[in-house]
Amino acid sequence: MIAGKLEITIKINELPQSKTVENNWQQFDIDCDSRIISITVKPKICKKLTDTASNNPQWVAAMIAGKLGQQTEQGFVLEEPNIQVFERKPKAETTATPGAA
Template sequence: MIAEKLEITIKINELAQPKTVKNAWQQFDLDCDGRITTITVKPKNYKKLTDITSNYPQWLAAMSNDKPRSVYAGKLGQSTELGLVLKSPKMKVFERKPKAEKTPAAGAAS
């Protein structure tokens, strides 16, 4: 058997209603293709997420448990009856810019 690493990335563009858990961490559930995933994030990371969502009408957040060199990343927690737990995931939040409409090239044949 070969030991490998399991990486999970969850992308969201809607903010779920959180509940406050131990040490003011925020926890929320996501339905990922029928598997309920419980996400637990530090208060600082949740504030970053809410700040972005209130400033930008379109946004995208990616949360993962991958572990780049010398950076602490989230832990894959216990499996649950309906899914899994992702604790303190690494999170990146981006502003989504609307795609520009394509216009026909100048001089194109009609």
């Protein structure tokens, strides 16, 4: 048998409702196919997500990656979460001159 590394990636396209827990960390739950994933992040990471969403209404999605943690009644805890937010860039309009060859 060889050793492997299990990582979980969750994609979201709307802001989760978070609550403040110990040391101003933010905690939120995500329902992934009826499994509830509990995520707790530093205030700085949560601010990055909310700032991007409020400053760019065209944001597409956030990827939350981490390790499989303790099992809960309805799902599990995501340990060492990291969030990446992707912004949708508007496509530049191309203007073609008719009859140009």
